[in-house]
Amino acid sequence: MLQLDFHPTGRHFLQIPGPSPVPDRILRAMSLPTIDHRGPEFGALGRKVLGDIGKIFKTQHPVVIYPASGTGAWEAALTNVMSPGDHVLMYETGHFASLWIKMATRLGLRPEVLAWDGVDKDLPHAPSWRRGVQADMIEDRLRRDTERTIKAVCVVHNETSTGVTSDIAAVRKAIDAAGHPALLMVDSISGLAGADLEHDAWGIDVTVSGSQKGLMLPPGISFNAVSPKALEVSKTAKLPRAFWAWDEIIEMNKNGYWPYTPNTNLLYGLSEALDMILGQGLEVVFARHQRWGAGVRAAVQAWGLPIQCADPAVYSPILTGVILPEGVDADAVRTLIYERFDLSLGQGLGKLRGRMFRLGHLGDSNDLTLVAMVAGVEMGLKLSGVPVAGSGVEAIMAHFSAPPANTQAQPRLRVA
Ligand SMILES: *Cc1c(COP(=O)(O)O)cnc(C)c1O
Secondary structure, three states, X not given: OOOOOOOOOOOOEEEOOOOOOOXXXXXXXXXXXXXXXXXXXXXXXXXXXXXXXHXXXXXXOOEEEEOOOHHHHHHHHHXXXXXXXXXXXXXXXXXXXXXXXXHHHHOOOXXXXXXXOOOOOOOOOOHHHHOOOXXXXXXXXXXXXXOOOEEEEEEEOEEOOOOEEOOHHHHHHHHHHXXXXXXXXXXXXXXXXXXXXXXXXXXXXXXXXXXXXXXXXXOOOEEXXXXXXXXXXXXXXXXXXXXXOHHHHHHHHOOOOOOOOOOHHHHHHHHHHHHHHHHHOHHHHHHHHHHHHHHHHHHHHHHOOOEOOOOHHHEOOOEEEEEOOOOOOHXXXXXXXXXXXOEEEEEOOHHHOOOEEEEEOOOXXXXXXXXXXXXXXXXXXXXXXXXXXXXXXXXXXXXXXXXXXXXXOOOOOOOO
């Protein structure tokens, strides 16, 4: 049978927490002809994006751009500053943190894993996957490292598998309080351009990021923001690296070029994204995500379902995880919502598989697309027989229509 009704009309609701919905303006920018990557026009593009990307990371130092997914930039970060067998302290906040830990092991490092080990009644098997990085645990461990064998502390800024945004400045303070020389390495693949991130002010040595989350681009480019200390360490670090090596790229970037063929059309998109984000101002972008997050959480609370993040101080402005009642298959609910309403939600990853789903509130969204997302989820919950306490749709509408919050509404695009 022909499935003519599969992608019926209107837009697909891509509400996974990355890739995020891409603005038309960025898609159009990417449709320009591909140019000579050694020619003068390309140099101007390269210099522009390399000049502006630092404003997003809030750094004066180099930001390396790779034609790779975020996972590539994770590998780049580790291989540029680590040597075989190095001891690294990695904090497990969720699935992405655990994947970075697995990668460190595969690269021949010796990760030591810290995780919150308290009691959680809703998710007894994954208590640390509901909370942020506990900086005091890091401080305590570093103080006990009297031989200074720990070479780096690795943390995830916005844990995309759970919807928890950790306090990175607190981690910096913990390292300083212990007087420890370890590098601070941060995965902000989904945090950047959605939640505040201050590479220089927070004393981060390497920030890893990617294109397809807060930057609103398709997948395919990723980043390492690099501190002078990390650059210095990279000169003597011994893990093998070639494609990922910072030195040649940073050298060629001085004139706006790369040592190999960069992905030209994604860089057109990046240039457009930087104009949009910096044109609005990062503070406006962060306030918008905070407001969206609060609206979506109001809906989840009205349903009476637990939010994956158990600590309100670290709710993510970028996505919200929703735990379903024991015995309900969250993936079956997600599939029903996808098939009936053409709405994609993020699946529960790793230890959370089948127990929860994730609602993305990032990218080219607005109040009404998020109300529609909540409506799709609410209908799907009811169709699946999941009992809900009240209406999430009413709650998010009340949140978005309450004065004075609407003064923070997304500014309209103005023609220059
Ligand atoms: C998306 C994501 C990754 C993985 O990035 P890929 O582009 O899929 O390789 C890693 N960490 C976090 C926190 C992410 O959100």
